[in-house]
Structure formats: C-alpha cells, structure tokens
Amino acid sequence: MLLSCENVRKTFGSTVVLDNLSLQVDEHEVVALIGASGSGKSTLLRCINLLTEIDDGTIRLDDEDITDPKANPDQVRRRIGMVFQSYNLFPHMSVLRNITLAPDKVHGRGAVEIRQQAMQWLERVGLADKADSYPDRLSGGQQQRVAIVRALVNSPRLLLLDEVTSALDPELVGEVLTMIRGLKDDGMTMVLATHEMGFARQVADRVVFLDGGRVLEAGPPSQVLGDPVEPRTRQFLSRIIEAGRL
Amino acid sequence: MSEQHRPSDLHLGRIAYRRRQTVRSVLLAALSTAVVGGALVIGVTGAPGWDRVKGSFFDLDIARKAFPQVIEGLWLNIRLLVVCTIAALALGLLVAVARTLRGPVFFPLRALATGYTYTFRGLPLIIVLYVFTLGVPGLRLQGMPSVLVLGGATLVIVYGAYLAEVIRAGIESVHPSQLAAARSLGLTYRQTMRHVVLPQAVRRVTPALLNDAVALQKDVGLVSLAGPIDAVRAAQIDSAYYTNFTPYIVAGVLFVLLALPLIGVTDWVTLRAARRQSAGA
Numbered sequence: 001m002l003l004s005c006e007n008v009r010k011t012f013g014s015t016v017v018l019d020n021l022s023l024q025v026d027e028h029e030v031v032a033l034i035g036a037s038g039s040g041k042s043t044l045l046r047c048i049n050l051l052t053e054i055d056d057g058t059i060r061l062d063d064e065d066i067t068d069p070k071a072n073p074d075q076v077r078r079r080i081g082m083v084f085q086s087y088n089l090f091p092h093m094s095v096l097r098n099i100t101l102a103p104d105k106v107h108g109r110g111a112v113e114i115r116q117q118a119m120q121w122l123e124r125v126g127l128a129d130k131a132d133s134y135p136d137r138l139s140g141g142q143q144q145r146v147a148i149v150r151a152l153v154n155s156p157r158l159l160l161l162d163e164v165t166s167a168l169d170p171e172l173v174g175e176v177l178t179m180i181r182g183l184k185d186d187g188m189t190m191v192l193a194t195h196e197m198g199f200a201r202q203v204a205d206r207v208v209f210l211d212g213g214r215v216l217e218a219g220p221p222s223q224v225l226g227d228p229v230e231p232r233t234r235q236f237l238s239r240i241i242e243a244g245r246l
Numbered sequence: 247m248s249e250q251h252r253p254s255d256l257h258l259g260r261i262a263y264r265r266r267q268t269v270r271s272v273l274l275a276a277l278s279t280a281v282v283g284g285a286l287v288i289g290v291t292g293a294p295g296w297d298r299v300k301g302s303f304f305d306l307d308i309a310r311k312a313f314p315q316v317i318e319g320l321w322l323n324i325r326l327l328v329v330c331t332i333a334a335l336a337l338g339l340l341v342a343v344a345r346t347l348r349g350p351v352f353f354p355l356r357a358l359a360t361g362y363t364y365t366f367r368g369l370p371l372i373i374v375l376y377v378f379t380l381g382v383p384g385l386r387l388q389g390m391p392s393v394l395v396l397g398g399a400t401l402v403i404v405y406g407a408y409l410a411e412v413i414r415a416g417i418e419s420v421h422p423s424q425l426a427a428a429r430s431l432g433l434t435y436r437q438t439m440r441h442v443v444l445p446q447a448v449r450r451v452t453p454a455l456l457n458d459a460v461a462l463q464k465d466v467g468l469v470s471l472a473g474p475i476d477a478v479r480a481a482q483i484d485s486a487y488y489t490n491f492t493p494y495i496v497a498g499v500l501f502v503l504l505a506l507p508l509i510g511v512t513d514w515v516t517l518r519a520a521r522r523q524s525a526g527a
Binding site: 046049051073074075077078080081082084086088089090091092101102105106107147150151154 | 423424426427428429430431432433434437441442445446449
C-alpha cells in the first residue's frame with residue numbers, strides 16, 4: 001500500500017468537503033477521481049500533499065502517518081509531486097529553471113546532473129527547444145507538460161494531478177494526456193482528478209466516484225463508467241454524456 | 247509569404263487620411279504651445295517688477311560664485327541618498343516579510359513590524375528628525391554617532407516604513423497558487439519567499455519603489471535642519487551672504503538634473519512592466 005487515506009474529514013466553515021473518506025492506492029496504480037464540481041476531488045489531492053490540513057482521520061504514505069503533527073510537511077512533499085489545473089509555472093523563471101529549482105534547492109543535487117536530467121525530460125516531451133523560454137511564451141499544453149516534468153524530476157513516489165487538462169483548449173488536451181499515458185507505462189503511481197471520462201477509462205486502473213465528500217463507488221473503469229451500480233453515479237455520467245464529454 | 251501584399255485602394259485612402267490628420271494635429275499642437283509659451287514670457291518679463299525679480303533670482307554672476315558651495319552640498323545629498331535608499335530598501339524588505347509571517351510564534355515580530363509601519367507612516371519626518379538628532383544625542387551615551395548618521399538613520403526608518411508597505415502589497419499580489427506550487431515541490435517557506443514570491447513581488451512594485459526613491463531624494467536635504475550642510479542649506483547660506491535668491495535657483499536646477507536619471511529609469515521600468523503584462527495576457 002503506497003497511499004492510504006482513512007476516515008479523512010475536511011470542512012470549510014460549515015461545509016463538509018470530505019466526509020469520512022477512505023481510499024487506498026497501491027504502488028504503480030493509477031486512480032482516477034471523478035465527480036461533480038465540489039465533490040471533494042481537488043480538496044482530497046491538496047490534503048494528501050498537506051497543502052490543506054485535514055480535520056480528522058489519517059493519511060499514510062508508505063505506512064508513515066503524514067498527518068501526524070510531528071511529521072515535517074516539507075519532507076513529505078518531497079516525496080509527492082503535484083500538477084495543478086492552471087499549471088502554476090513560475091513566470092519569472094525560464095522553463096529550465098522552473099524544472100531545476102527544486103532539485104537544486106530542495107534536494108541539493110549537482111547542477112550538471114540536474115541540467116542533464118531536465119534536458120532529457122524536455123527532449124522526451126518534445127520541448128527541448130523551449131528550455132530557455134519563459135512560460136508566457138508557451139501554449140497551455142506546453143506549460144502543463146513543463147509543470148509535469150517539474151514535478152517528475154524530483155522522482156516522487158506519488159504523482160497527484162488536479163484536473164490538469166481542464167484549462168486547456170481541446171486540441172491541446174491530447175499532448176498532455178499522451179504524456180500521462182507514458183508515465184503510467186513507466187509505472188508511476190498516480191491519483192488524478194479529471195473531467196475527461198474517456199481518458200479515465202483509458203489510463204486508470206481504478207475509477208473512484210466521489211459524491212458529497214465520500215467514495216460512492218469505486219472499481220475498474222469499465223464497471224464504474226460502463227455499468228455503475230449507484231443511481232447517483234448513473235445520473236452524473238448521463239449528464240456528462242449529455243454535455244458530450246464521454 | 248511569397249509575394250508582397252499590396253494594400254487595396256481603400257486602405258491606401260485610409261492611410262492617406264490618417265497621415266493628413268496627424269499633420270494637422272501636430273501643427274495645431276505647435277501653434278497652441280507657441281501661443282501659451284509666448285503669453286507666459288510676455289506676461290512674466292513684461293510684469294512691472296520683472297527687473298527686480300530678475301536681479302534677485304537670476305543673477306548669473308552670483309550663480310557662478312555660489313555654484314561651488316552648492317555643488318559641495320549636493321555631494322552630501324547624493325551620498326546620503328545612495329546609502330539611505332539601499333538601507334531603507336533592506337529594512338522595508340525585512341519588515342514586509344515579517345508582516346507576512348503566520349503562526350503564533352511570530353506574533354511579537356509581526357506586531358512589532360505592524361506597529362512600526364503604522365507609527366512611522368503617520369509621523370511627520372521633521373518630528374522624527376528632531377527626536378533623533380537633538381533628543382538622542384542628549385542622552386550623552388558612549389560612542390554616540392554623528393548627527394549626520396542619526397539624520398540618515400531617521401530617513402531610513404521613515405522611508406523603510408513606506409517601502410515596507412509597498413513591498414508587502416507586492417507580496418500579497420502574488421497569487422496563492424504560486425505558493426502552493428512552490429510548497430508542493432518541497433520548498434520551505436523561506437525558500438518559497440526567496441525564490442518564488444519576492445522576485446515576483448519586487449518586480450511588480452519596482453515603479454512604486456523608484457517613485458519613493460525620487461521622493462527620498464528631495465527629503466534627504468532635511469537633515470540640514472540638524473546641522474549638516476546640504477545643497478539647499480548651502481544655497482541658504484550663500485543667499486544670506488549675497489542677499490540674493492539666485493543660489494536657490496542654482497540648487498533647484500541641480501536637484502532637477504539629479505532627479506532626471508532616476509525619473510527616466512522609473513518611467514522606463516513602468517513602461518516595460520506594462521508591456522510585459524499585456525504580452526503575458
């Protein structure tokens with residue numbers, strides 16, 4: 001078990017965002033979180049990365065309780081990569097610097113080695129010629145691929161992807177999804193929140209439907225997306241189909 | 247593109263029309279400037295008291311005699327300006343960061359920083375100057391620095407409070423998602439501030455910071471109230487000696503000349519920031 005969330009609760013004021021949520025993720029497993037806006041997908045990812053403090057429950061990474069107040073959040077985050085919906089690249093740094101900042105400052109690795117690795121990654125995703133460009137010169141799809149590389153160079157145990165294609169033009173979605181498919185082939189453990197049901201079907205080992213901060217239904221993509229048990233899941237999926245996104 | 251685009255007659259007509267309009271506006275502007283300027287010159291030089299004013303404010307001979315003293319005073323302004331600007335920036339940066347610290351451990355530091363910015367943005371500079379240069383030496387402590395140093399410290403403390411608020415506004419303008427991204431990479435709060443937040447914050451408020459530097463340039467002269475002779479004080483002394491106001495004009499012209507490069511840099515930086523913003527959108 002690489003990641004284990006047990007009875008996690010999170011409230012914002014009087015709104016319960018995560019309600020006794022439990023979720024286990026094995027090593028090399030890809031889990032897709034689906035559900036309506038406000039169902040708690042993004043909040044769960046932020047809680048796993050300790051960007052948001054939980055109100056109750058336990059989250060374990062490699063059997064270590066990372067929600068223990070004695071745990072050092074900076075140490076925990078070094079083992080988890082996160083990619084955001086709006087890329088969040090650092091606008092004042094070149095693409096290469098965006099990628100090398102954490103390996104340099106956090107992991108204290110040698111400059112030559114970091115640079116080599118960063119360039120290898122950029123070549124792999126076809127952005128080697130953009131190494132010295134600034135983020136505002138890149139398309140959304142290119143920025144998001146850089147953001148993924150930025151998370152990957154730290155060799156995380158777990159990669160969290162928070163609706164990474166939601167801000168992209170439809171024709172740019174493909175390049176990001178192709179990249180994530182490649183990561184799955186590498187054996188990267190991933191938890192991704194997504195609205196792209198087709199993609200969830202292709203890439204996920206397990207699809208988890210969240211509703212009202214709880215796991216309502218979970219299972220193989222063919223079952224959850226193709227033949228859901230819960231009426232609420234059916235309702236959600238039929239709305240998605242109506243919107244033309246499946 | 248293989249062949250060059252040839253504008254249509256319609257568009258050539260538009261270009262010609264715009265050109266005519268431009269020529270017309272330039273001519274009109276030139277004419278109105280000449281009329282206003284001419285009226286001013288005639289109004290001032292034709293005034294009944296002009297000859298007396300000219301003699302007591304624009305006496306070239308006295309200007310030449312006063313020039314060395316005024317420029318010597320100006321040298322003090324320049325040195326004070328450079329040292330105080332750097333020190334006030336450093337202080338402002340520290341205080342701004344202290345005000346953004348969260349957590350109960352930092353409460354005393356945060357309270358101190360907040361109290362400082364509230365107090366010194368409210369206090370008139372002259373009062374602080376008197377307290378520092380007249381009150382503090384009165385304590386007769388060992389190793390008391392000179393009045394000049396105390397005056398410089400006054401400027402640093404007062405301007406540090408303004409700059410701290412400008413920088414803090416910059417820090418708060420950096421979107422929280424930038425912090426989240428930096429922290430998610432494992433950067434500590436300190437590293438996040440140093441590498442992600444402050445560089446963006448300072449870049450955004452550079453025009454405002456430079457504007458404060460221009461204001462400080464004029465205020466450094468106030469230390470002369472405590473004794474040291476700056477350009478304005480030197481001009482005052484010369485004015486009394488020659489019973490003529492020309493030395494003030496000399497000092498004024500020198501101040502404007504001194505400010506020009508800084509103002510130029512401010513405009514350039516502002517323009518560049520605006521361009522970058524519109525390009526980034």
